[in-house]
Amino acid sequence: MAAHDNRQVNHKELPQILVLEPPPIMIFYGDQFLKNFRVLKAWESQLPLDQFLTIHAKSVQALLMSPRQLTTNILQLLPSLQLVVTASAGLDHIDLPECRRRGISIANANDTYSEDVADIAVGLLIDVFRKISSADSFVRKGLWPTKGDFPLGSKLGGKRVGIVGLGSIGQEVAKRLQAFGCRISYSSRNKKPYVSYPFYSSVVQLATDSDVLIVCCSLTQQTHQMINKDVMLALGMEGVIVNVGRGEIIKEEELVQCLVQGELGGAGLDVFENEPNVPEELFALDKVVLSPHRAAHTAETMIAMCELVKGNFEAFLISNKPLLSPVALNN
Numbered sequence: 001m002a003a004h005d006n007r008q009v010n011h012k013e014l015p016q017i018l019v020l021e022p023p024p025i026m027i028f029y030g031d032q033f034l035k036n037f038r039v040l041k042a043w044e045s046q047l048p049l050d051q052f053l054t055i056h057a058k059s060v061q062a063l064l065m066s067p068r069q070l071t072t073n074i075l076q077l078l079p080s081l082q083l084v085v086t087a088s089a090g091l092d093h094i095d096l097p098e099c100r101r102r103g104i105s106i107a108n109a110n111d112t113y114s115e116d117v118a119d120i121a122v123g124l125l126i127d128v129f130r131k132i133s134s135a136d137s138f139v140r141k142g143l144w145p146t147k148g149d150f151p152l153g154s155k156l157g158g159k160r161v162g163i164v165g166l167g168s169i170g171q172e173v174a175k176r177l178q179a180f181g182c183r184i185s186y187s188s189r190n191k192k193p194y195v196s197y198p199f200y201s202s203v204v205q206l207a208t209d210s211d212v213l214i215v216c217c218s219l220t221q222q223t224h225q226m227i228n229k230d231v232m233l234a235l236g237m238e239g240v241i242v243n244v245g246r247g248e249i250i251k252e253e254e255l256v257q258c259l260v261q262g263e264l265g266g267a268g269l270d271v272f273e274n275e276p277n278v279p280e281e282l283f284a285l286d287k288v289v290l291s292p293h294r295a296a297h298t299a300e301t302m303i304a305m306c307e308l309v310k311g312n313f314e315a316f317l318i319s320n321k322p323l324l325s326p327v328a329l330n331n
Contacts, residue, residue, distance in 0.1 A: 014036065014037055014038045015036075015037050015038070015061070015062065015313070015317035015318060016037065016038045016039075016040055016059055016060060016061070016062070017034060017037045017038070017039050017040065017062045017063070017064055017313060017317075018040045018042065018056070018060045018062065018063045018064070018078070019039060019040065019041055019042065019043075019063070019064045019066060020042045020043065020049070020063075020065075020066050020068045020070075020074075021042070021043050021066035021067060021068050022041075022043065022066060023064065023065060023066045023067065023086075023087045023088075024087065024297060024302070025087050025302055025305050025306050025309065026064075028302055029302065029303075029306055033306040033307070033309070033310050034064075034309075034310060034313070036310075036314065036318070037313060037317070039064075040056060040060065049074075050077060053074065053077040053078060054077060057077055057078055057079055057080065058079070058080050059080065060078050060080055060081055061080055061081060061082045061083065061317065062081070062082065062083040062084075062085065062313060062316065062317055063078070063081060063083070063084045063085070064085050064086075064087070064309065064313075065084060065085065065086035065087065065088070065093065065094065067093070068093070069093050069094075069095075070084065070093060070094045070095055071095055072095050072098045075095060075098050075099070075102065075104075081102070081104055082104060082105060082316075083104065083105045083106075083107070083312075083313075083316050083317070083323075084099065084104055084105070084106045084107075085106075085107045085108075085309055085312050085313060086106070086107070086108050086109070087109055087305050087309055088108065088109055088296075089108055089109045089110065089111070089112070089113055089114075089169075089218075089296075090108075090218055090219060090246060091106070091108060091218070091327065092218065092219040092220070092246060092248075094106065096329060099329060100329040100330075105316065105323060105326065106326070106327040106329060107312040107316075107323045107324065107325045107326055107327065108325055108327050109296075109305060109308065109325065110168075110308070110324075110325035111168035111169075112301060112304055112305055112308055112325075113169075113295075113296035113301055113305075114168040114169045114171075114172050115172055115301075116295065116296055116297070116298050116301050117169045117172075117216075117244050117295040117296050118169055118172035118173045118175075118176055118244075119176075119295075120244055120270055120291065120294075120295035121169075121173050121214050121216065121242050121244045121268075121270075121295070122173065122176045122177060124242050124244075124268025124269070124270065124289050124291065125156065125177075125212060125214070125240065125242050125268055126156060127268060127289045128240050128242070128266040128267065128268045128287065128288075128289050129153055129154045129155070129156050129159075129240070129266075130153040130154070130156075131150070131151065131153045131286065133289050134286040134287075135150055138150050156177075156180045156181075156182065157180050157181035157182065158181055158182070158183070159182050159183070159211045159212055160182070160183045160185070160209065160210045160211045160212070161174075161177050161182045161183065161184055161185070161210060161211070161212045161213075161214060162185050162186065162187065162200070162206040162207060162209070162210035162212065162213045162214070163184065163185070163186040163187075163197075163213075163214050163216060164186070164187050164188075164203060164206070164213060164214065164215045164216060164217050164226075164227070164245075164249075165186075165187075165188055165215065165216040165217025165218065165223075165245065166186040166188045166192055166195065166197070166216075167188075167216065167217070167218075169216040169244065170186065170188075170214075170216040170217075171195075173214055173216060174186070174195075174197065182212075184197045185197055185198040185199070185200060185206060185209065185210065186198075186199060186200070186206070187199070187200045187201065187202070187203050187206045188217070189217075189222075203226060203227070203231055204230055204231055204234045205234075207231045207232070207234035207235040207239070208234040208235075210235065210239070211235075211238065211239060211240070212239065212240045212241075212242065213227070213231070213235055213239070213240075213241050213242070214241075214242045214243075214244070215227060215241070215242065215243040215244065215245045215249055215250065216244060216245055217245050217249065218245065218246070219245065219246035219248055219249055223245075223249050224248055224249065225248065225249070225250070225251040226249055226250075227241065227243075227249055227250040227251065227255075228251040228254055229251065229254040229257070229258065232254065232255065232258045232263065232264050233258070233263060235264065236264075236265070237262060237263060237264065237265060238265040239264055239265050240264075240265050240266045240267065240268070241255070241264065241266075241267045241268075241269075242267070242268040242269075243267070243268075243269050243270065243271055244270045244271065244295045245271065246271055247269075247271040247272040247273040247274070247275060248273055250273070252272065252273040252274075252279065255267065256279045256281050256282060259281075259282070259285055259287070259288060260281055260285070265287065266287035266288060266289075267282075267287070267288045267289070268288075268289045268291075269282075269288065269289070269290055269291065270291040270292075270293055270294065270295045271293050271295075272293070275293055276292065276293075278290060308324060308325060311324045312324050312325060
């Protein structure tokens with residue numbers, strides 16, 4: 001009986017991690033990678049979220065982010081919160097000013113997903129130019145014997161590719177497309193002194209001098225709906241947009257309009273403004289390739305993300321060591 005009591009005490013002494021809703025890594029792998037912690041699963045409670053958080057407010061020091069927005073209202077219900085870990089690279093779902101004011105530490109995915117996202121960006125681009133998905137549908141529907149030759153695609157080599165956001169993902173995209181013989185230029189918050197690609201401070205000017213725009217930047221107040229009709233018209237009737245950033249970076253209504261009216265040559269889209277809802281007008285367009293926000297999700301990378309998340313929690317809550325992938329909140 002005494003041994004049983006000791007096990008109960010040890011269990012209670014495990015550091016506690018709050019999860020509001022299950023993020024993809026928990027959907028695919030459960031919570032076994034967090035076996036050294038007590039996982040407080042808010043979505044399993046029948047209580048309203050505010051009541052649930054009020055009950056546990058004093059005991060919650062760490063939070064594993066889910067797709068739910070982490071707002072000021074939620075943060076105010078967690079006065080003891082010291083750490084937020086997100087399994088995404090983007091931070092647009094976290095109230096950063098409030099975390100900065102409270103001195104809450106944040107860890108994210110860093111560059112864990114960069115190679116996979118770059119692969120999808122290039123894959124979408126090849127698909128749009130060479131009409132792979134459209135050709136697949138053509139064959140499967142039995143149209144090859146009856147309709148004859150499939151329409152010509154366009155080669156990738158030699159295309160002028162403008163990358164919007166030359167962070168870790170953008171650099172991986174550039175590396176891959178250089179191998180295809182593409183000419184790379186970019187627009188970013190700041191000019192990168194360590195790269196030789198031409199820099200454009202204006203996205204419109206970048207589009208004017210490009211055949212393709214690949215959107216890799218983060219969603220911020222500055223980038224929200226940055227890719228608008230002016231940018232699309234500058235890219236032109238043969239131009240292609242690929243978006244692996246966030247849906248809200250593109251003014252989606254204007255994108256649909258330009259594609260339907262032939263003012264833009266094509267698009268490869270992994271992200272959308274109101275996910276999982278996708279504008280139905282896009283479904284009928286062979287020049288548009290659609291993906292359900294899965295650029296970052298491969299089995300290998302999801303496992304690596306589990307290890308990174310676990311490592312961040314262990315460093316902060318158990319070992320008192322620096323976070324493995326800290327986010328700087330000093331500006």
